[in-house]
Structure formats: structure tokens, C-alpha cells
Amino acid sequence: MTDSFTRRDFLKVMGAGAAATVLTGCGPASRYVTREPYTKMPEYTYNGQSTYYATTCRECAAGCGLILRTHQGRAIKAEGNKFHPLNQGKTCARGQATLHGMYNPDRVQFPAQHARGDATLTEMDWDAAIAVVQKALQDPQGTQFLLGTASDHLFDLVTDVCQAVGAPSPLRFGALSMFEARATLGEASRAVFGKPDLLFFDIANADLVISFGANFLETWLSPVAYTRGYAQMRRGDVRGHFVQLEPRLSETAAKADEWYPLLPGAEGLVVSALGKLFAEQKFGVAPAAFEMVDLAAAAEASGLTLEQFERLAALLLRAERPVILPGGAALAQAEGLETAKAILTLNALLDNLGKAGGVFHTPAAPLADSYHRPASAAEISALVKRMNAGEVNTLLVHGVNPLFELPAALGLEAALQKVKTVISFATFPDETALAADYIFPDHHGLESWGYQRVQTGAGQSALSGSQPVVVPYYNTRATADVLIAAAGDALPFKDEVEFLQSKVAALVEAPGGFYSAADLPSFWALFQQYGGWWQNDSSASAPSAAGALEKKLTFHAPEAAHAEGEHEEFSLYVYPSPILAEAGANKPWLQEIADPTTTVMWNSWLEMNPETAHHLGIEDDDVVRVISPAGEVEVSVYRYPAIRPDVVAIPFGQGHTAYGRYAENRGVNPALLFSAETNAAGDLAFGGVKVKIEKTGKKRPLSRLESKMGVYGFGEEH
């Protein structure tokens, strides 16, 4: 060093070094995370200097890439990974709040045994825990895994474990996939396009988007990617036009240029009528698929006027790149499968398959033989039946909270009593964990290795990688490591990292990658550094709908709710809370976020048209009893100006009886009102539920951002 190299110069060099290491990955040498004293800082950690790690968000199954800012071994901020093909540097509210899940005071802190239903945990050591799992695997026929929709690496590992020991294949479930009616969409895709693969709707390049209840700016499929698509549609050379048809004006519908309040269950009739009108005006004759529909009957059943049908058909005729979206609520109906087919067939009629602004098959994800769709309600019912028949001796649950997310009518709670041993791997003492005999807590997603297949929002084939960004905070252990230890010689891996490397090895030679490496250790380092692996170019393929237009589709008018008399009935519309979704209720900042449409915080509410409320003599904050054939809940009323008078709505996400102090005993769970009825594809037909409303005479004020009036006297009896 020369004399002229001053301290200032040294700092400059340090600054440049910091800039170059914005994306810092673990080198091959740092495969294992250990606790170190501050005198011996972990690799890449300097005092006062933040270190950034690329990983994957686990707040939903979409698999957005995150960059975690860590400082002195603590994770302090989640940011989007701008290289990631799915979210391109952006995040949603739930992704931002993921740290409130990790640094939450109510996590399960050690492996434990407890009496079912009892919240007091008796600590065990991990060797004893592994012995419990080992014992379960010795009875493979009686062992059943129930997994969540994230993370995919654990699903792959459990699949390997089940194959190795001869246990039944694992089931996956997530409430969001239930609300999206994934099985129905997949079955319709198989019927119309010949392949059950997931679909990608290129709204970014469309000039007309007509959505049947698809809440793609909230939770649908991959909300961050679809929000970017929405922004591109609006900002294109021509500002795209957006029409939403659904019974209540959602956060997504609030962004629409036109909103049509449609009666739930009439979507199929409307799609067919639109297809018929469009085809008759464009080609002079309607295809067989849509010729059966009677326009006047469709108008009568749906609540739309003939002029509105003409208006929508005119839009389709004038648009150059129209696309029609199949929202989950439209498919979760008795005739939902037919509706899904009708929507895909209408897309085929509009000739947008595989074209810019149209419908695509998403490419096969890396490391996947096929798309493993989350279980439908019918498949869960089959599991419940097996449990009731005493065929399941051990149920192992990870990444899902079925006692909260599934409708109570499916009878899982009673069936759990027939299972000898229930093992939960939950990070939180949720409802299912408290109904288990053992809780062997997994690390939080940010403390974990793993990968997630990106299947719903990117044209590229992409695998999003996870790595621990901090040392695990509590005495938790990776479920993968527990299973590998319990499976013993049945699996050829020493630990989770070795399993992941054995999987990822297949990608080292894969063509078209964002980066390439000569050997596995170098590839593995890049995989951590960039937070996954993906192809540069889109490989989304064009679906073919040969013959679909010739297959007849028939629909019936939805059963109308009894509108007259004392026993007035309403259609119940349940939608996932845009902020909490299926698992956000335990994060205090998400609870405090105002709902985008009602601005209510920290609670549930029932949306009711002000006219209806006036007619029933109900005011804001009045507590009503909502009664369905399956159950009842008591909830405060929010008079919502943009909902059909014959429909009431409740968001899904609150109503926990466990799951930490911020979630417990707060709001209601509308899944209690669902019946077990399914549609032809096996998805829950929750869209057809009818409810009665009874006044209770009580008042429970809702905290809302929009008004400070009405909360004084909060918590007092009225």
C-alpha cells in the first residue's frame, strides 16, 4: 500500500466492494448453518454492514423471490428479487410481513408432546421426536402425509419417503387453491385443451380483459405477477379495458372500468350467452357449444339486462386481443366444471390461444414429472373416510392447517379422533397442531432450505430457491432432516442439503438457463446467490382446442334465494381476505392493515347492501347470526354499497381459535357455513350456499380506517 492510500480511499474501496456484493450467496463451503460468537462472525458478515440473501417467499404457493436484508445476524427487511422472473423485484403485503411470522412471540419453540386440545406443551428432545416418526414409518400402510402447497422440495422428499417405505402418496391442500377451484380449472383444461396443466392468462398484452370473479389483484394464482400484468395492460400503447362480473365489488373489481353484479351461479349462462351473441354477430352462426343457451333466460337468471349483454358482446367484437378469466368463485358452483369449460371454450372462440394477450399452458416446472395439483374437497373427503374407517394410524401434517382451512362439514375434526397418532410439523400452535399428539416444529421459511416451483405467473420454466437467511431462532428442526433421519437407510441422503443438491444436479446441464456452471458446487452457489434457477426465454405453449366448440354445454338457472317472507334467504359469497389470505392472521401488522374495500382492521364483517339492511332494520356494527344448513356464526354488519341486495359476503382469513395471540378469538371463520357438496370436478361447491340472517340485538363496533366514529364504547356491552 502506498503512502497516498488514505483512509478515505480505503472507504471508497470498501464501498465499491459492498455494491458488488448486493446479492450474496452462500459459497459451497457454507452449507451448514451454525451458531457462532460475535468474535467469529459468519462469513460475509461485517459490523455495521448489511448482508443480503436471496430466498423464496412462503406466504403463498406462488413462489416469489425475496432478497432479505440481514444485519448482524438478524433479518430486518424483505424485498423483492429483481432478477426473479415471477415478481421482478416486487412483493405483496403478505410477503412484506413475512418477518412478523418469523420473529413472532407465539411460535412453537421446541419439539413437544401434548394432550390433544391442550395448549400446554411438554418438551421432548429431537432424538425422541425422530423415534416417534420412525415408529410411524414402520407401519407404512397406516401412514398418511398431509402437506401444504409450499414448499415443493418437502413434497418431493415426502413423495420419495413414501415410495421408499411403501406408504400412500402424500396429499396437498391449501385454502387458496380451494377458493381458486384448481381441480375444476385443471379438469376443464383437460376436457377442452387435452392437458390438465395450469394455465397462464397473458393480461399484460390484452386490450380487453373480462373476468368472471377472478380476484387476480388479491390472491388469485400469483397476485404479484398478475398485478404487474395489469399495470402493463393499463400502460400499453392502448390502455386495456377491464370488465369484472361478480356479485360484490372486490378490490380487483374496483379497478375495473365496468363492473356487473352477477347472481352467483349464473356465470356459465352468461358466458354461453356472450359466446352465442359474439359468434352470431361475427360469423353469423353460433358454435354447438353455445347454441343451446336462451338469451332471455340467461338475462333473467343472471340479473343482467339484454342491453348489458349487447354491450359486452360489442366489446368482444371490437377488441383485438380479448381474454376471459375463470375466477374461483365462478367455478366453485354445482355447474362449475361446465362454467370453466365454457370460459375456456369462449377463449378458443375468441382465437386467443397461444397468442399475445391470450391463454397459454404454463411450461413444465423444473424437476417435475407433472403438475401435482392440491387436493380437491372430494379427495380430502376420501381421506376423511379412510380415517373414519380406521385405515390411518398416523397422520403427519405440514404446512397446512386443515382444521381451519377446510369446511367443518367435511368432518375432519371427528375423523382425527380415529387416528391413533397425529404429528404436526407446524411452526405455530395452530388449530391442527393443538389437535395433534406431537408438534415437531419446522424452521420458519426464512430459516429454511428448499425450493418452490414457479407454476402460475411466469412464462419461463422456473425453480425458486430458498436458503436460511438467519440462524434458526428457536429449537426447531427442518422437517426434511427429521424425515431423512427417521427413514434411515431407506433414503440415500445424509441431510436436507444433500437431498436438495441431488435434485438440483439435474439442472446443471439443463439448456437455456439464466446462468450456467461447470459443476454442481458452483451451480449450487449460483442457485443460492440468485435465489433459484430459471430459463431466459418463455416456453409457455399454445393450448389446442380441437373440437371444443362442437361439444354442447348446458346450464341451468341458479337456484334463487327465497326473497320474501320471514325466512328471507341470501346467497353467501365468501372470498379470501386480500390482506390475510389463508395464513396471515398471526402477523400483527397484517391485522392492522385496513381492508382495501371496507377499511376494516383486526376483525371479520358481513357485507350487506344498505337497502337490504334498511329493509331488515340493521345498522352498521349490528351483530347478526348467519345460519346455513351446515353451521352458524355471529358477526358485525358492514353496510357495503357495492353488493347485490340478495347476496351477503364474509371474508375468509379470521376466526382462529388458536394460531397465536394476534389471530386467536378474532372474527369468524366462514368455512363453518360451507356444506360438503362438491362439483363434478370434486371441488367444494361453496358458491351455492344459502344463509338466513337473524338479528341478535347486540352491537360490536368494527375498527375502520375510513371513519373514527362509532368505536367509542368499544368492548362495552350494549
Next chain:
Amino acid sequence: MAIPKIPEFKAEWKEGEEGRWGMAVDMDLCTGCQACVVACSMENNVPFVGEAEAGYGRSLGWIRVERLWEGQYPEVKMTPYQPVMCQQCGSAPCEPVCPVFATVHSQAEQLNVQVYNRCVGTRYCANNCPYVVRVFNWADFDRPDPLPNQFNPDVTVRRRGVMEKCTFCIQRIHRAEDQAKAEGREVLDGEAQPACAQACPADAIVFGRLDDPESRVSKLSRSNRGSHLLEELGTQPRVTYLKGGSNDRLG
């Protein structure tokens, strides 16, 4: 007897002069998803207050996403989502009323800054803010362990009795400026990003330098879709709101 000179406490601001840092919010793109609100709270150590306090209007969020209703069912419409944060006024009504100079105009960034350790909690500034974007710490809100592990060391943790508000993430501006200075260059457009703009999935929030006519935010601020909140008050807000358009053929 000589009259003591009263110190200058209001920014010397000339009409028409461009401020250094500014923001443009495209309300046609904003989906009301609230990612900005959570991102801001995580970056700036903003506490949550709980259901009852939130109901009394004591939430401490530095941004709120506003929406109003127009018309009656079925001809009902929601007004475009509008994220409202401190408008960083060039002529800020909050500044002259502070008796202890806790809310001052910084000469360097030309931002309206809040000096927490000067603030004695008179709340005059919040009273005088036409945008209602200042929030007051009515209590030390409980953040049980281990939640404080997540605190951002670049941002002061505020205590009871202190007023706070959006800073345009001044710690991030400083980080970008220090970086640029170390490398002997100007700050690049987009290099300094407040947490809200960084998170926004629709890219509706754009941040940058208004004294650079070529920056994205400058171009958007000159858009004929743009307007300022309550600009008739002469506050010279530094945030431009862009309204939506329509499709000639379909709309």
C-alpha cells in the same frame, strides 16, 4: 434596546423552484393492495396499535390508501385508490407552528423532516396539516419479544409523546447518496427508492429527483394526467397524483 432577531424557521422557498426529491403516484395503476403500507411499516419501525386503538384512529401507518364511494347500487363506483403520505410540501403548514423546531425543512434534501428528540408532543403540526398524514404516538405500543429483532438500525424507534410521519425514507436517500459519493458520481435515477415504491407490485409509485428533468418522476410529474392534492392551499406538494385514462375504442 435592540430587537432580538427571530430565527428563520420556515424554508426559504421560491415559487416555481423544483424540489430535489419527489414522487409520482399513478392512481390508474394503484390496486389498493397495501403492500406499500406494510413495506413502509417494516422499513421504518412503525408499531402496530391493536384493534381498539386503531378504531380510535390512532394507527401509526405513514401511508394510508384512500378510497371513496360514488353513486348508489347498482350505479356505484369506487374512486381510484389513492395512497396518501406526507406530501413533503415546499411551503409546509406544519413547519411554522412547531414551538420547538422539531418539524423543519432540511436544506440538503429539501424535505420536511421531523426531529424526534426535539418533539415535545404539542401536536400543533398535525393540527395544521391539511393532508392529515402526521401520526402521534399516544402510548408506547407493546412489541413483545422477539419482534424487536426486526428493527431497522437505520431508523430511530420512537417513544410515547412523539409526532412522526413519512420521511421519503431519508435513510435510503442517504445510503444512495453516500454510495454515489464514494464512487464519485451523481445518484442514478431509481437508485434511491423508498420502501413503498420498491415494493409496489404495479409500479404505481415512482420516486426520484425533480431537479433532473430526465428522471422518470420528473417526466411523470409533467404529465397532463397529473395533479397535486389541495394545491390551491399553496403548499407546493412534492407528490404528483396521476389520474386514469380510457380506451377510445372500447371505453
